[in-house]
Amino acid sequence: MRKMKKGAVLLFVTLFFITIGSFLSGRLPVALAMENLKDWFYKEEDLQEIKPEDIFMVKIQSEVLIDAPVIPQFPELPRGCEVTSLAMLLQHAGVSVDKMTLAEEVKKTNEPYKKENGKIYYGHPNDGFVGDMYTYEKRGLGVYHTPIKELAEQYLPGQILDITGSDFSSIKTHLSDERPVWVIINTAYKELPDSFFQTWHTPSGEVDITFKEHSVLVTGYDEEFIYFNDPYSGLKNKKAPIKDFEAGWVQMGSQAITYMN
Known part of the structure; x- marks a missing residue:
């Protein structure tokens, strides 16, 4: 299983929706959108296993x-x-x-x-x-x-x-x-x-x-x-x-x- 910092889970989820939102609104080509996510995801160090209870969304x-x-x-x-x-x-x-x-x-x-x-x-x-x-x-x-x-x-x-x-x-x-x-x-x-x-x-x-x-x-x-x-x-x-x-x-x-x- 892919691992990442527990404290970074919300960051990744936030970045995911920001990036996808930018793509859907036409401001970001799909290739660049995916590259942005990939660059961030693979730069993380000192990773820990993601557990279901670590993943949460912020209610606006x-x-x-x-x-x-x-x-x-x-x-x-x-x-x-x-x-x-x-x-x-x-x-x-x-x-x-x-x-x-x-x-x-x-x-x-x-x-x-x-x-x-x-x-x-x-x-x-x-x-x-x-x-x-x-x-x-x-x-x-x-x-x-x-x-x-x-x-x-x-x-x-x-x-x-x-x-x-x-x-x-x-x-x-x-x-x-x-x-x-x-x-x-x-x-x-x-x-x-x-x-x-x-x-x-x-x-x-x-x-x-x-x-x-x-x-x-x-x-x-x-x-x-x-x-x-x-x-x-x-x-x-x-x-x-x-x-x-x-x-x-x-x-x-x-x-x-x-x-x-």
Whole structure:
């Protein structure tokens, strides 16, 4: 019988349905869908035999509200919403780490800003933090999910789950299992007009960015609202209309990270 970590059973089941859901919705070719599952499944080490009682599904609740730490990004990190939200996630998981340590450790890009022939050349936020995190007096933007995931894995090796690209229901699944979710959104918490975006040319290709980019820790939902700890305002369980929030989240690339127990 194929073996895997007991604590990873829910992770595998979650990944299975996320992957199959992406395939059925047309976002993921079948070959790539199966390859994603195979890559994850065969990378697991220190495996234990699966028993029937180890396999369970999370019931998506009608409403959830998680008590997670709230940490303000100001005054130290004017552009540090991503690492501050990560600090909240890790602290909820029982890790003792602060936002300033994460700000120092997160990967940075070194691509200089340049504007030439009407085109903007700069770093890609999925390669590392772009620009200056500590002051608005210098140029900067932020960082996307990949460097955040890599940093989080240093504190919770083998437990970090990057669910970027999945449906919004996957966020509800993890919230229903009492785990908050780190996300990329914007400061309006809704879909933005195209006029708020500009195209950057980076070493990793073109990327459309907005200076309204933001990161929060999602802590709950009900029928009407999504709830989140907001590092910008320092508010705990701040709320926004759930449909608007989902549209803004999808527009920003459906970026989301959580952890497994």
